[in-house]
Amino acid sequence: MEKIMISEMPKHVGEEVRIGAWLANKRSSGKIAFLQLRDGSGFVQGVVVKADVPEDVFAAAKAIHQETSMYVTGTVVEDERSAFGYELQVSGIEVIGESDNYPITPKEHGTEFLMDHRHLWLRSKKQHAIMKVRNEIIRATYEFFNGRGFTKIDPPILTGSSPEGTSELFHTKYFDEDAYLSQSGQLYMEAAAMALGKVFSFGPTFRAEKSKTRRHLIEFWMIEPEMAFTEHAESLEVQEQYVEHIVGSVLNNCKLELGILGRDLSKLEQVKAPFPRITYDEAIEFLHKEGFDDIQWGDDFGAPHETAIAEHYDKPVFIVNYPTAIKPFYMQPHPDRDDVVLCADLIAPEGYGEIIGGSERIHDFELMKQRIEEHHLDPEAYAWYLELSKQGPVPHSGFGLGLERTVAWISGAEHVRESIPFPRLLNRLYP
Structure with a gap:
């Protein structure tokens, strides 16, 4: 048998x-x-x-x-x-x-109880379905990039500096040096792109950000492609093709799981490229018309702002050209304006917020050196990165997609904590 x-x-x-x-x-x-x-x-x-x-x-x-x-x-x-x-x-x-007094019964349980028993909660039908959706997104990610000539590169998890230039880092000691858990592999991926043309990474990242929203995790996984000889507009096309591909793959291969989750398939079926694009300026104007008087030009968007914008569309929407002052040092300036950069955030529908952040990267040596100084970054720590702008620099672009937010959106999960097997949250390191 x-x-x-x-x-x-x-x-x-x-x-x-x-x-x-x-x-x-x-x-x-x-x-x-x-x-x-x-x-x-x-x-x-x-x-x-x-x-x-x-x-x-x-x-x-x-x-x-x-x-x-x-x-x-x-x-x-x-x-x-x-x-x-x-x-x-x-x-x-x-x-x-035998199983004796299994703690998670078919009755309703509180969230904290279920999180304390996450090692067992994973066995439930809904959590099993979300993990299957997650796995399909991962499979489709490799399929997409491998099929388009990208090379998988693994950047280090322990780093000596911050790609984003923020203080929201987990500090540790690397023998007698200071080190940090990586919040992004991007800078290393730019170096890899100069060697291999088109590359992508897929690994864990860490943010010491004290956020308790349904969109935030302390430890999460990022897919970070970087492309040499690629300008911002070309990168946007890759991003929307990638998102269309993973959504289509889940629709084709996870019908049973989406049914278990009660997902509205019609919303996912509308996720077809091209995606609508609005400028940051237009987004501010739209929000003012919608009654969001708290947001002013130069402010970053919060969850309510992103949700309001997303509800105006039936598919993901790009917000492009954010103010230079609220974006990282490495982003390429807009050719016609010195107050905004060539960047975009991709906002998912249905209130799931930003799932992709990307930009064209600066490749001019003097400008990059100036930006590093303006952001008060340690020149020695970034010396290797600065050298990329000196040794055969080319226009290049890249982006990062947060896996857990994307899983939550596609599966319809209420909270991002359900989109990763063992979530690390502000007040949770167990189990």
């Missing part, structure tokens, strides 16, 4: 198979027991009919507790009533490991 995964059942209709599974839930109606089984690849209902199985098998089905592990044998049959489309007519049960 072949041992298979639940996800492989469609290939084995009418066959007797064996699966390793945990009991997610169960119910019975006297002579029939319905077992909700999961094995990591999916969920399936196992039906145990008292008249069709030995007495000890039915007794085991009635006695097992939630999250007990077992080997289950049975015949795969089609079931149109199931979202999965199949069920297992159980003929045998072999208990592997």
Whole structure:
């Protein structure tokens, strides 16, 4: 008898198979027991009919507790009533490991309780579906960039300086030197782009930012492409093609998971390039018309501002050309204005906020040197980066996409903490 995964059942209709599974839930109606089984690849209902199985098998089905592990044998049959489309007519049960007083029951639990039991909460159907969506976005990311001639590069996690020039860094000691956990691999990716043309990184980043919003994590994952011989407008095209690709991949390959999450597919189906683009100036004017008198030219946008702008569109929207004063030192000035830079934030629909930040990078040596001085950055720490503007510099652009915000948006998760297996939040380092 072949041992298979639940996800492989469609290939084995009418066959007797064996699966390793945990009991997610169960119910019975006297002579029939319905077992909700999961094995990591999916969920399936196992039906145990008292008249069709030995007495000890039915007794085991009635006695097992939630999250007990077992080997289950049975015949795969089609079931149109199931979202999965199949069920297992159980003929045998072999208990592997009992579960005793499993803390997360089918009743409602508070968020803090669930977060304290995140190591177990991941087993639930909704959290499983979000992790599957996350995995598909990761798979589609590699597919997109590998298919377009990008080379994967891994920048260091321990750095001696800050790419953004902020103080929101986690400090540590690197033997007798000061070091920081990386908040972005961008500067290193620019160096890699000068060697390999088109590159991307995919790794963890850290922000010591004391934020408690549903959009913020302390540790999160970033996809950061950098492209040589690429101007800002060209980078925007890559960004919208990339977002369209990952959304399309989730729609094509995660239909079951999106159904479990109750996601409105029509909203995702509208995510097609090109995306609308408005300038920062136009965004300020729009917000004033909408009654946001608190925002003035030169201010950065908060969550309410981004949400108001996003609600005006049915797909992600680029806000371009932010004021120079509120953006990092490395961004290329606008050719016709000295008060704004060639940059863009991509705002996701439905209130999920900024998912991409990007810009054209400065490649003029004197201007880069000036910017480093203006931002009071340590010239020695940035000497290697400055040298990139001296040794065969070219126009180049790049961006960073925050994975967890993107997962939250595409899956429809209420909070970004559900879009990463073990979230690190302002007051949470456990489990």
